[in-house]
Amino acid sequence: MLVIGFSTRNIVCSGSRAGYNMYTIDAFSDQDTIDCCIATKELPHELDIRSKDAAEIIIDMIRSFDVDFDAIVPGSGFEVMDLTSLPWAILASDPKNIQMVQDKLALSHKLSELELPHPHVYESVDDEPDKFPVMIKPRKAGGGILNRMACNEQQLSRAVRDILKNEPSFTRNDLMMQEFTLGEPASVSLIAIKDKVVAVAVNEQLIGTPWLTRMEFAYCGNITPYEGKYAEEMCKISEKLISELGLLGSVGIDFIVTKDGPEIIEVNPRFQGSMDTVEMATGINLFDAHVKAFQGKTPQKYRKVQRSAGRCIIYADKEIRIDAHVLKEMRKQRVADIPQHGYVAFKDKPVISVLQTGMNRSDVIDSLKRDSENIKRIIYEMS
Structure with missing residues (x-):
């Protein structure tokens, strides 16, 4: 299987755990991405994904693997790239449906038409x-x-x-x-086939978390499950909406949960950042579920979470270079998206992710904070 995206670590590592032979093209080539793949290639730094020749460049990179892939799985940024000249199946929704939901203005018109709550x-x-x-x-x-x-x-x-x-x-x-709507940010992760949609998890979103970033609205990770009172309602809304939109495979919907109930913010027609926490909390392998969705198979029902799980993303407060000693120390924590030796993280760019599980949200948050503080100390004292 070949995965193409700006950041593919969570997708290829999920695929590897499910027993697939994974290949990828992405922008980071993190160490754990490489460890989960047969081979990787890094996107050219100067590539403008919206340029006319971007697809041709990517197709040449794909062919250079010289591998007969089972299928291609587009990740973030590549959902609608035209790869139809290649002989392999593309495990993604119809590009027209993707383009509609990715345009938040067009999506708002659709939500109004369906009388679904949104700002x-x-x-x-x-x-x-x-x-x-x-x-x-x-x-x-x-x-x-x-x-x-x-x-x-x-x-x-x-x-x-x-x-x-x-x-x-x-x-x-x-x-x-x-x-602008006040509330708690949350999301629903779903698996969809042509005539059935199943919500597999509801997730809390970490947005602009002060101990992770200085950017007020930056995505900083997830906690699964979301422990608010509107989880069941969000599942029902999400299953209805994804059915109406005709999306397939692993998809997600972002919400803001107000005092009066949940409102839809956006739809992600691809694997989501919550992939790690959903898998750790439920035991579902989302890559395998995505592949099987294109064979007409979905999970039988909403799966009760087995534990709480969290992922947080540490952003750089200033430009830092990651050397071998820093990497060795960071690896003592439970981390993901592990950068290469010599990686330079510019100010307000992601450095590394921390993963944790626990009995409940409080346990997970405490562990994430502790490990994040340890890693930040290592980064800024040693780099």
Whole structure:
């Protein structure tokens, strides 16, 4: 199996545990990615995924493996790349369905049509908001790093300028404005086939967690299961929505859980960042479930969690270089996304992930905080 994405470690390691021979093309070539693969290739640093020749470059890289793959699994950033000239099956949803849900403005129109709860989305960042605060974010990018909140007109103008400065390839049409909704961030992980959708886990999301990052809305990891009171309702909403959208395989829906109930934020038509915690908490192998979904097979039912599990992502407070001694010390913790010797993590970029399990959320959070503090001390004292 070949996996292509900007970061594929959780996908290829899941596939390896399920007994598949894994290959990958990604941007990081982390040590644990390499350990789980027969062979890996690193994406060119200068590659613009939106350029006309990007698909041709990737196809040449795929052919250079000189392997007859069983299938290709697109990960984040490559869900709609045209690889149909290759002779192998593509285990992904219909590109038209993916493009619709990845455009948060188009998705909001669909959610309104289905009368499903979601924050109000404006047609343009140049519209006059009915009320503040509002959230400005990319229409077709995730991760939260570029998200900005605005509480007045001046902050709104500043937020738009700041995002365009940080991502020069964007125009104002690449941005969207959304009602800012207070609540707990959560997600539902699902497996879908043509005529059946099964929610396999509800997850708490760690967003802008102060002991992991200085970025207010950056994705920092997950805790599985989500322990709030709306978990069952989110599962029902998610199964209905994914059925309507016609997505297949492993997919996820992000929510904000308000005092009045859950509201849909976005849909991820691919493997999600919660993959580690879902697998650790439930015992389900999501890669194997994804492959079998394209054979018309789904898990029989929602699987009760066996334990609590957490993953957190440590972001760099300043530019740091990871040397062999730092790597050796970090490996004493339960870590993932392990960088190569000599890796430079720039300010506000991810360094490494920490994984933990426990009897409940409190146990997991305490362990993640402890291990994260140990790793940050190692990084900043020794690098």
